[in-house]
Amino acid sequence: METDTGLILLLLLAPFFGFLFNVFFGKQVGKGVSGTVATLSVAVSFFVTLFFFIQINQTKTPIAVSLFDWIQISNFRVDFGILLDQLSLLWLMFVTGIGALIHMYSISYMHDDENFHKYFAYLNLFIFFMITLVTGSNLLVMFIGWEGVGLCSYLLIGFWHKRHDYNDAAKKAFIMNRIGDLGFLVGIFLLGAAFSTVDFTGMKVAITAGTADTTMLAWAALALFIGACGKSAQIPLYTWLPDAMAGPTPVSALIHAATMVTAGIFMITRMDFLFGINVDAMHLVNNIIAIVGAVTALVAATIGLVQNDIKKVLAYSTVSQLGLMFLALGLGAYEVAVFHVITHAFFKACLFLGSGSVIHAMGGEQDMRRMGGLKTVMKITFVTFLISSLAISGIPPFSGFFSKDEILMVAFQHNKALWALASLASIMTAFYMFRLLYLTFFRDFRGTPEQKHHLHESPSLITIPLIVLAILATIGGALSIPGNSWLNDYLAPVLATVSHGHHFGATEYTLMGFAVLGGLIGIGLAYMTYFKKGMVPPEDAQITGFNKVLYNKYYVDETYNAIIIKPINAMSRFFRDKVETALTAVVFGFGSVAQSISARGRFLQNGSVGLYLFVFVIGFSVIVSYLILAQ
Secondary structure: OHHHHHHHHHHHHHHHHHHHHHHHOHHHHOHHHHHHHHHHHHHHHHHHHHHHHHHHHHHOOOEEEEEEEEEEEOOEEEEEEEEEOHHHHHHHHHHHHHHHHHHHHHHHHOOOOOOHHHHHHHHHHHHHHHHHHHHEOEHHHHHHHHHHHHHHHHHHHOOOOOOHHHHHHHHHHHHHHHHHHHHHHHHHHHHHHHHOOOEHHHHHHHHHHOOOOHHHHHHHHHHHHHHHHHHOOOOOOOOHHHHHHHOOHHHHHHHHHHOHHHHHHHHHHHOHHHHOOOOHHHHHHHHHHHHHHHHHHHHHHHHHOOOOEHHHHHHHHHHHHHHHHHHHHHOOOHHHHHHHHHHHHHHHHHHHHHHHHHHHHOOOOOEHHHOOOHHHOOHHHHHHHHHHHHHHOOOOOOHHHHHHHHHHHHHHHHOHHHHHHHHHHHHHHHHHHHHHHHHHHOOOOOOOHHHHHOOOOOOHHHHHHHHHHHHHHHHHHHHHEOOEOHHHHHHOOOOOOOOOOOOOOHHHHHHHHHHHHHHHHHHHHHHHHHHHOOOOOOOHHHOOHHHHHHHOHHHHHHHHHHHHHHHHHHHHHHHHHHHHHHHHHHHHHHHHHHHHHHHHHHHHOOOOHHHHHHHHHHHHHHHHHHHHHHO
């Protein structure tokens, strides 16, 4: 047990050591040492995770360690505990594994940045908090990590803080996450009141016993879902994520592919024993989750159809894919949601890092209308981008086909309308991803002569992570092959309900074929429009009709600004100019009266002992008279 505790502390604290090293010594030791130490600290966490992953895969026994007693109030007790089981270790594998690749990528990508050491300090701190979130044995430890990744996302999104709009994007992400986090806190309070514990094991035992008020538990589940909406960018708290593209591209890959945005899915999956209660109130909560997920997937996909910033397309793609995961969660298919989280981490990290490679070659240009023809000079980036685009489009045998097909199959079994929404979103995904591919890599180059002169393949520190992730995006579907799912069997001990594979008949094969056909239709439409016809999207001022509505993201930000921000600002100005001014006048008025009385009273202090004795006698007489008359 002592050995386990030591390794767990190494797993947890290695990235924190990297953070401290870069804060105090990063600038002095130079960029090479700074980036290497930061990358190795995450790699250490990955190898420790791999050790525990192999161990628990063999023993099937979770490891729970209480580091110290934290809170003790009456019968409510919380330990600062760490829980390593199948779910947390699975998450840690791709958090630390992909995190290490992104750190390695960043050494080259951020090499010319003046705050190189600060960037890696923030990145290491982010990984530390993400590990804390995933490994916490109770909701309060999870909440520490939850808030920590929110703080680090603010620091990383606004890393290039000299641009005011980047600062606005960072503040927007932070504030919208706080809205969701309030829901998370309310859920924790309700569960703490219901069970006198927020420990996962204790709550699971209490819920299994069936003594708790199911209505309160449904409210708690809804509150937790609101928290998940904020962190995982679901309607209506999704608008922060596309703006978060203001951060460096490796940050986008880390936050929006494998870590922070999947925290909501992890939390709901971890609490499956709560969300899976078989009562009407909880069925309603799960229906809300499924509907929000399906609508988010479709709305984000429609916006992605017309975006011209390469990172914005990928951002709305992330929102859409997260919607599909929430659809699976709402339908009770937790293992399917986890499967799509894993495959999404592979192909979306590859896509974001691939976009960073393109932006690096283009000298910072992100508008796809200024690109084209890059596949001849960036062959590795192109091939890895193509593989990941096929994966996210659901084309076999790539990983996204297997996970997305399972989500659609579950949706068809439970709700045909939600299946239709998800299928339409999937077709759109294939269209806008290949629209991005054709505009970026095919036809003639549309940039400036200077940009064309500097076009080149990225260095090996950038291309090696791309190759690794592309391989994973190709073979990742093997984790859960229909009828023989390693993932389902692996997760069975920690999930209250897990399916062990579908029975495949004519309906299932038809659905599978329909999903592939939908992806091919989307790819074909993009091919005809942007490759065959060579169409280039118009400039912003020339966009008209419904395309303009989509390009401006349904004017949701403007609506929020009109109905929330402006009234709050107006109310603030009213309180500042009117109410605060009136209160200030009242306070100063009391002060003026006191000052006036004291100014008059000081003339009585003239040094005349006779006057003082006279006043004393008068006062004494008044007191005595009062006492006599009062009787």
